[in-house]
Amino acid sequence: MLLKDQLDFVKQHIVKNKMRVFMTILAATIGCAFLIVLASVGFGLQQTVKNEILSDEAVTRIQLYDDSLTKERAASLKDEDNVKAVVQKTHLPMALKSELDDREAHSEGKFYDMTAFQKVNGKLAQGSYPKAADEIVVGYHYAQRLMNEADQEAYNEKVEAANKKQENYMGEDEGFKGNIVGQTVTLTVENDEEQQVVKPFKVVGILQAPSYEWMIDNQVIFSDKAINFFAGLQPDPFPSEYIIHMDSMENVKPLLTKLKKEGLGVYSVIEQMDQINVFFAVFKAGLLFVGTIAVLIASIGIFNTMTMAVTERTREIGVLKAIGASPKLIQRLFLMESAFIGIVGTVIAVIISYVISVTVNFALPIVLEMATGEDIGEREMIFSAIPWQLVVIASAISIGVAMISGWRPARKATKIDVIQALRQEV
Amino acid sequence: MIEVQNIAHTFLIGKKGAEQPIHVLKAISFTIKPKEIVAIVGKSGSGKSTLLQVMAGFMKADTGSVKINGKETTGLNEAEHAAFRLTNFGFVFQNFQLMPGLTAAENIELPLKLQGIPASERKSRVEALMQRIGLAEVAAHYPNELSGGQQQRVSIGRALITNPPIILADEPTGSLDSETEQEILQLIADLNKAFGITFVIITHDDEVASFAHRRLKMHDGQLKEEA
Ligand SMILES: Nc1ncnc2c1ncn2[C@@H]1O[C@H](COP(=O)(O)OP(=O)(O)OP(=O)(O)O)[C@@H](O)[C@H]1O
Ligand SMILES: [Mg+2]
Numbered sequence: 001m002l003l004k005d006q007l008d009f010v011k012q013h014i015v016k017n018k019m020r021v022f023m024t025i026l027a028a029t030i031g032c033a034f035l036i037v038l039a040s041v042g043f044g045l046q047q048t049v050k051n052e053i054l055s056d057e058a059v060t061r062i063q064l065y066d067d068s069l070t071k072e073r074a075a076s077l078k079d080e081d082n083v084k085a086v087v088q089k090t091h092l093p094m095a096l097k098s099e100l101d102d103r104e105a106h107s108e109g110k111f112y113d114m115t116a117f118q119k120v121n122g123k124l125a126q127g128s129y130p131k132a133a134d135e136i137v138v139g140y141h142y143a144q145r146l147m148n149e150a151d152q153e154a155y156n157e158k159v160e161a162a163n164k165k166q167e168n169y170m171g172e173d174e175g176f177k178g179n180i181v182g183q184t185v186t187l188t189v190e191n192d193e194e195q196q197v198v199k200p201f202k203v204v205g206i207l208q209a210p211s212y213e214w215m216i217d218n219q220v221i222f223s224d225k226a227i228n229f230f231a232g233l234q235p236d237p238f239p240s241e242y243i244i245h246m247d248s249m250e251n252v253k254p255l256l257t258k259l260k261k262e263g264l265g266v267y268s269v270i271e272q273m274d275q276i277n278v279f280f281a282v283f284k285a286g287l288l289f290v291g292t293i294a295v296l297i298a299s300i301g302i303f304n305t306m307t308m309a310v311t312e313r314t315r316e317i318g319v320l321k322a323i324g325a326s327p328k329l330i331q332r333l334f335l336m337e338s339a340f341i342g343i344v345g346t347v348i349a350v351i352i353s354y355v356i357s358v359t360v361n362f363a364l365p366i367v368l369e370m371a372t373g374e375d376i377g378e379r380e381m382i383f384s385a386i387p388w389q390l391v392v393i394a395s396a397i398s399i400g401v402a403m404i405s406g407w408r409p410a411r412k413a414t415k416i417d418v419i420q421a422l423r424q425e426v
Numbered sequence: 427m428i429e430v431q432n433i434a435h436t437f438l439i440g441k442k443g444a445e446q447p448i449h450v451l452k453a454i455s456f457t458i459k460p461k462e463i464v465a466i467v468g469k470s471g472s473g474k475s476t477l478l479q480v481m482a483g484f485m486k487a488d489t490g491s492v493k494i495n496g497k498e499t500t501g502l503n504e505a506e507h508a509a510f511r512l513t514n515f516g517f518v519f520q521n522f523q524l525m526p527g528l529t530a531a532e533n534i535e536l537p538l539k540l541q542g543i544p545a546s547e548r549k550s551r552v553e554a555l556m557q558r559i560g561l562a563e564v565a566a567h568y569p570n571e572l573s574g575g576q577q578q579r580v581s582i583g584r585a586l587i588t589n590p591p592i593i594l595a596d597e598p599t600g601s602l603d604s605e606t607e608q609e610i611l612q613l614i615a616d617l618n619k620a621f622g623i624t625f626v627i628i629t630h631d632d633e634v635a636s637f638a639h640r641r642l643k644m645h646d647g648q649l650k651e652e653a
Contacts, residue, residue: 001540002542002544005539009539012527316525318523320536323511323517323584324515325512325540326509327504327505418479419479419484
């Protein structure tokens with residue numbers, strides 16, 4: 001029998017039992033859509049968490065903090081495969097006070113080899129990188145944090161008021177309003193043993209704004225040549241670490257593993273990602289399992305429909321076999337019918353799921369916002385995501401289940417005894 | 427054309443554990459030559475239909491062999507039997523066995539579909555045949571819109587459409603009045619002459635029996651030539 005004739009045959013029977021087939025498709029659709037939407041929550045949340053981590057530039061970095069690291073090894077790090085740059089970062093392990101006229105601010109201080117730092121940090125918001133030892137670049141919010149007493153009072157009041165309204169106040173209104181680049185600030189470093197260094201530094205550049213809106217960056221970045229100014233301050237030397245910048249995220253893992261094997265203390269956020277991925281794999285599998293139960297329930301409908309179809313066509317099947325239809329053909333015709341139910345149900349389910357998914361992602365933040373009063377719209381939460389993998393898995397499950405539940409009735413059709421079938425009343 | 431040798435079959439009837447054997451066919455042997463019209467007669471329950479079902483491969487006899495057109499069909503499996511039937515046999519039943527959802531033309535077309543013949547060729551063959559057996563007018567009618575005689579013509583059409591060498595008919599005129607029966611017999615005679623088709627007709631109607639070239643009588647599980 002030609003494929004077209006087989007399809008015609010199947011179509012004819014479906015049209016003849018429109019209502020029954022429709023209801024069965026409806027059940028299959030609901031089951032499959034339930035499966036997809038449920039699992040999409042797992043995919044969505046995973047993506048949200050992943051985005052959160054990936055938006056942090058730290059994903060392409062390896063932090064290496066180890067006293068056992070030799071100078072030679074440190075120098076050879078940059079020759080490892082896929083390493084873009086190795087930056088030695090030395091922390092100023094004590095409070096750093098900046099003063100400009102009547103204004104002052106407290107920040108963290110860090111020392112970098114400026115050539116390497118410039119390479120990984122890229123463009124500044126303003127100004128240039130330090131060339132001389134007494135030049136510094138400062139964080140984006142540094143000027144804003146340089147406050148006099150009046151500023152401090154106004155700031156405290158505004159923060160308090162904002163807290164009452166459950167809002168956040170970052171201090172945009174206060175601080176040094178002129179151009180900080182070009183200014184000379186007096187920096188004071190003091191340790192617990194009351195050792196003190198006071199020295200003027202010239203601000204030559206401002207870093208880009210931090211990637212998160214809620215972050216305040218008022219750090220002070222020194223050239224590593226400036227370390228000498230603080231010589232003699234305990235602890236000596238200052239703690240330092242190496243930050244290895246890789247060219248891409250995929251290349252982080254291999255080097256991380258290699259350095260670990262060498263017995264070095266290394267860390268990368270990528271490692272968290274592995275754990276998160278494992279967690280979500282289990283989570284998604286659980287959701288898929290629950291969703292599959294819905295598909296299985298729908299499959300009972302398909303089984304019933306197909307059994308009924310075979311039973312009421314017993315005589316016709318008998319005639320077909322008598323005039324020479326092979327059992328294989330008869331089985332195929334019925335399998336095609338259950339496959340049709342499964343495929344149409346799945347296709348509709350996929351479309352519906354996408355609509356639900358988009359709607360949920362659009363509407364849920366608004367609903368949550370109204371319910372809790374918290375502003376989460378800015379955080380770009382994804383509640384439901386349907387990647388193609390999910391579509392493939394869900395389609396395979398529901399079409400597979402449809403075929404399996406149609407298989408027994410189809411087998412039954414092939415087993416029909418010609419003589420018995422022909423005896424049935426017309 | 428048809429060689430049947432030593433076909434024997436026993437049915438077990440009754441409740442499980444207390445079955446009773448009925449020896450319906452006891453070592454039946456006969457030969458039917460090409461282009462013959464043979465009637466198989468006998469009392470009701472004598473085993474005529476059973477014999478035909480064995481010949482067609484609808485069931486397996488306990489012992490014996492059936493050779494059709496020189497091909498041994500006894501050992502064929504279900505699928506092979508089906509394929510064999512599709513090209514070698516046409517069937518006509520007492521209660522027509524038409525597909526209620528298909529028109530007269532579509533019913534006749536069905537075996538050609540099973541053979542995988544393309545639609546255009548099917549159409550012309552069906553039209554030609556329907557013309558030939560006087561059904562052109564009712565091509566678009568469904569079985570329940572046809573008279574008994576017309577339905578039987580359609581079923582003969584369906585048996586003929588694949589040009590099989592043999593047509594097996596079980597009481598083809600059993601549900602028709604005598605006038606219609608004559609029409610059908612006339613059609614059978616025509617087709618036998620025109621296409622040289624071999625007919626094996628089961629009947630207990632004397633009219634039909636005397637119309638055949640040869641009669642074989644079923645009695646007590648045996649088949650005997652009747653004068
Ligand atoms: N499937 C079966 N199981 C048990 N016994 C059967 C079966 N089929 C037929 N028989 C028995 O075999 C015998 C022969 O039946 P068959 O139908 O061949 O007779 P027949 O000659 O065609 O009769 P009729 O002229 O009434 O059609 C009968 O006694 C019947 O009861
Ligand atoms: Mg009979």
